[in-house]
Amino acid sequence: MTRKTAAGMMRRNGILYLFLLPGVLYFIVFKYLPMYGILIAFQDYSPFKGILGSDFVGFKHFIRFFEDDEFVTVFRNTLLISLYKLALGFPVPIALALLLNEVRLAWFRRTAQTLFYIPHFFSWVIFGGLVIQALSSKGMINSVIAMFGGEPILFLTQKEYFRTILVVSEIIKESGWASIIYVAAISGVNPSLYEAARMDGAKKRHEIMHITIPAISTTIVILFILQLGNILELGVQQVFMLYNPLVYEVGDIIDTYVYRVGLTEQKYSFATAVGLFQATVGLILIYAANGLAKRFSGGGLW
Structure with a gap:
């Protein structure tokens, strides 16, 4: 699908895409963004150090x-x-x-x-x-x-x-x-x-x-x-x-x-x-x- 075709579909079906927006936002905010926390599984996580500051331990917890x-x-x-x-x-x-x-x-x-x-x-x-x-x-x-x-x-x-x-x-x-x-x-x-x-x-x-x-x-x-x-x-x-x-x-x-x-x-x-x-x-x-x-x-x- 070309960019021009996609833009045309968006214009024709704009209302339908607005109905879709809350569901998309839900999955982004509550499903995809929290996946950043998966890094904790490979760390000795400390709330005081945060995710970026905690020590990396690989597969220790697994x-x-x-x-x-x-x-x-x-x-x-x-x-x-x-x-x-x-x-x-x-x-x-x-x-x-x-x-x-x-x-x-x-x-x-x-x-x-x-x-x-x-x-x-x-x-x-x-x-x-x-x-x-x-x-x-x-x-x-x-x-x-x-x-x-x-x-x-x-x-x-x-x-x-x-x-x-x-x-x-x-x-x-x-x-x-x-x-x-x-x-x-x-x-x-x-x-x-x-x-x-x-x-x-x-x-x-x-x-x-x-x-x-x-x-x-x-x-x-x-x-x-x-x-x-x-x-x-x-x-x-x-x-x-x-x-x-x-x-x-x-x-x-x-x-x-x-x-x-x-x-x-x-x-x-x-x-x-x-x-x-x-x-x-x-x-x-x-x-x-x-x-x-x-x-x-x-x-x-x-």
Whole structure:
């Protein structure tokens, strides 16, 4: 594209570019400019000396992280919990969107959507408190167990239950909100395709399998790639709210490890090094997933 052509497009679509400007500024200010702080990962950073004045130590903090006795544990926990959430949680919003699409009563569909969306707007401080209350010794779950003659179970202190609790609570909280994109994609499917299928004798399951899902497959691939890029970034809030020293072995992840070892002891360089490691792994996974998507389905982010 020549400079003259680009200038002409800017004049013709000036209003649209103005709408784009806030988003561009957001990414510049909050995503790209802070990348200057990556230098801290290669320094013994001191707030008094600043980034330019701190001593350069190369890969010292990365080596310390990899040699730490807890590295294998937190990396395994992060990877396993992420894979569980991806394998079990990713299909749920798709299934939920398909179910909502089949509801013919408009008021019931709107009510159901609202109920599914609401948990997303609660912070993990609130939602985590609800989970803790429900799983306490006298909570709702143990009340049901006691009703059938069972003994109360302290779920949040049992290693065998903790990862399941993380995955299920994440699904309950976020699936409704995540289904919005799929509902929008399904609404764009041409109704004449369904009419033609019904005339050919197709049942509802055939319409879903051969029309709806293929029509939104590009959306599914794109969201899968994006989610795969965040596979090592579970977020500290959920785990921090629910875990305790009794389940560190199965619940301590990279984010909580950085908080405990890096930030509470003001080891900023170490925390930055671990964050850079997470981002690098995520970037590699995004490129790999995008390449596989282009190779096998012809779709991808770029």
